[in-house]
Amino acid sequence: MGADELTLRSAAELSALMSKGELSPVELTQAFIDRSRRFERLNAYITLDAEGALAAAKQAEAELVRGAIRGPLHGLPVAVKDQFDAKGLPTTLGGNIMNEVAVEDATAIARLREAGAILLGKLNLSEYALGGNITHTYGVPRNPWDETRQAGQSSSGSGIAVAASLCAAALGGDTAGSIRGPAAWCGIVGLRPTWGRVSRHGAFPMAWFMDTIGPMTKTVEDTAMVFQAIAGHDPRDANSSTRPLEPFAPHEDLRGLRVGVVRESIDNGMSGEDATNAVNAALRVLETAGATVVDVSLPLFEKGGLISNALSDTEAAHTHRNWLRERPQDYDFATRRRLLASSLIPGAAYVKLWRFRMLMRRDVMAALGRADVLVTPAQADPAPKIATETGFTSKEAVMRQFFGLRAHRGPFNLSGVPAMSVPVGFTDASLPLSMQVVGRPFEENMVFQVGHAYQQRTDWHERRPPL
Amino acid sequence: MPDMSPEEVRAQLAGLGLAALDDDDLAEVTHRINAINEAVLALDDPDADAAEPMTIFWRSEEG
Numbered sequence A: 001m002g003a004d005e006l007t008l009r010s011a012a013e014l015s016a017l018m019s020k021g022e023l024s025p026v027e028l029t030q031a032f033i034d035r036s037r038r039f040e041r042l043n044a045y046i047t048l049d050a051e052g053a054l055a056a057a058k059q060a061e062a063e064l065v066r067g068a069i070r071g072p073l074h075g076l077p078v079a080v081k082d083q084f085d086a087k088g089l090p091t092t093l094g095g096n097i098m099n100e101v102a103v104e105d106a107t108a109i110a111r112l113r114e115a116g117a118i119l120l121g122k123l124n125l126s127e128y129a130l131g132g133n134i135t136h137t138y139g140v141p142r143n144p145w146d147e148t149r150q151a152g153q154s155s156s157g158s159g160i161a162v163a164a165s166l167c168a169a170a171l172g173g174d175t176a177g178s179i180r181g182p183a184a185w186c187g188i189v190g191l192r193p194t195w196g197r198v199s200r201h202g203a204f205p206m207a208w209f210m211d212t213i214g215p216m217t218k219t220v221e222d223t224a225m226v227f228q229a230i231a232g233h234d235p236r237d238a239n240s241s242t243r244p245l246e247p248f249a250p251h252e253d254l255r256g257l258r259v260g261v262v263r264e265s266i267d268n269g270m271s272g273e274d275a276t277n278a279v280n281a282a283l284r285v286l287e288t289a290g291a292t293v294v295d296v297s298l299p300l301f302e303k304g305g306l307i308s309n310a311l312s313d314t315e316a317a318h319t320h321r322n323w324l325r326e327r328p329q330d331y332d333f334a335t336r337r338r339l340l341a342s343s344l345i346p347g348a349a350y351v352k353l354w355r356f357r358m359l360m361r362r363d364v365m366a367a368l369g370r371a372d373v374l375v376t377p378a379q380a381d382p383a384p385k386i387a388t389e390t391g392f393t394s395k396e397a398v399m400r401q402f403f404g405l406r407a408h409r410g411p412f413n414l415s416g417v418p419a420m421s422v423p424v425g426f427t428d429a430s431l432p433l434s435m436q437v438v439g440r441p442f443e444e445n446m447v448f449q450v451g452h453a454y455q456q457r458t459d460w461h462e463r464r465p466p467l
Numbered sequence B: 001m002p003d004m005s006p007e008e009v010r011a012q013l014a015g016l017g018l019a020a021l022d023d024d025d026l027a028e029v030t031h032r033i034n035a036i037n038e039a040v041l042a043l044d045d046p047d048a049d050a051a052e053p054m055t056i057f058w059r060s061e062e063g
Helices: A011-019 A025-038 A050-065 A107-114 A156-163 A180-186 A220-230 A273-288 A301-319 A321-326 A333-342 A347-370 A395-406 A410-415 A444-456 B006-015 B023-042 B057-062
Strands: A045-048 A077-081 A118-123 A169-174 A189-192 A212-217 A258-262 A292-296 A373-377 A419-426 A432-439
Touching: A011 A025, A011 A220, A025 A045, A025 A050, A025 A077, A025 A118, A045 A156, A050 A118, A077 A107, A077 A156, A107 A118, A107 A169, A107 A220, A118 A156, A156 A169, A156 A180, A156 A212, A169 A180, A169 A189, A169 A220, A180 A189, A180 A419, A180 A432, A189 A220, A189 A444, A212 A220, A220 A419, A220 A444, A258 A273, A258 A347, A273 A292, A273 A373, A273 A419, A273 A432, A273 A444, A292 A347, A301 A321, A301 A333, A301 A347, A301 A395, A301 A410, A301 B023, A321 A333, A333 B023, A347 A373, A347 A410, A347 A432, A347 B023, A373 A444, A395 B023, A419 A444, A432 A444, B006 B023
Parallel strands: A077 A118, A077 A169, A258 A292, A258 A373
Antiparallel strands: A045 A118, A169 A212, A189 A212, A189 A419, A373 A432, A419 A432
């Protein structure tokens, strides 16, 4: 097998080859670097640190030779959203305003390095992790399944890099859907962990009470592997949980497990026909694995995008207030308009939105009392064409497009529960479709179990884009 | 609730030390804030007033 073909494999497969001494970290790192350069047109990377990655790979190889294996990530080339600090590399946030070389690693990146992973570089993202920008300082992120289409927002580079095999695994950030959305449109797995499970230290904030960092990978097994390395209490994030982390023990049998289908995510036109059919087919696969599928209701589901966006945008307006006053011309026009508008959200509206967040959480937890996991489509439709304008030419257009965009993911980031995108098929035009599996707080392993059992019975995750 | 006019939006932004860069900016900012205000106003649930906000859920769950 050629070096380039190796990059198409899952992280777990690559890890197994390296631990057996059948694959060199240096060879693998060079293969990912070469491939990343070859597919530069996808605009996945902002900074590709070939020199640093190869130096780290040589160290990892030396450790392997003397039998000092740090764990399953040892020697694996990974990349991270450029929202997180990596010592010695610039943090750009995908925008024009900030470009400072970080003096220390974000905790999640430090933990990847401690686990033996090789940092290939920093990945493109929607400006300031907001999503919705039309112009892109570091190139328009292109979906590897159809380069005229969007890769999702805001961890776009992470979605592209994993789907196009430009790294073995990536980290993304998810405030209001920014891991799950790109993962769905790029046909990969993406986990938003329980809020508080992974330290946010060293990550640029969007909305502190919803910001999370999580893995984006080819398979559920890979996601669990990366999650185990980055999760756990960090004293530098005062709001990270001290709850112990249990190892994930994969098994394929789902007997006794109840899967709740959120009817409002599918009924009344809330999802397109392709997404609905793919998720219904996935539910049948879960039944084959032994699960019992039941209907559950989230009455406020449709409002998830509104509540989530309005809350997080108000937080972002505060974070950006000084740049917005002093350097408004340095923002993409859509980002600037979004932040200016959210600067005007009345205080009483913000308080009302917080109360509705609590009601959403109440409903989600009640549904998770009736089922072990919840399932919805991760995106209502497959990836759209790359946008050249916002299309917000009326109040009604804003309501339809802006709030509707994140409705499927909003209820769960509002509720702080773990949620994962899993690929479940393709459209006739070969665009990925995805389901979202949602678990109770800190029950990531249950989410992994469902996703893993599904992937043991299907092969969507083994398909690669026609690059 | 009546929509805000572009001039009202311009004045509110100015009160915060902010400004739209041109008329296109101002028009879209106006559409956006009017959409948010209308949609938030329309949110309705009999339990809303009793739902006291909690920022960090897991703290109460961990005791």
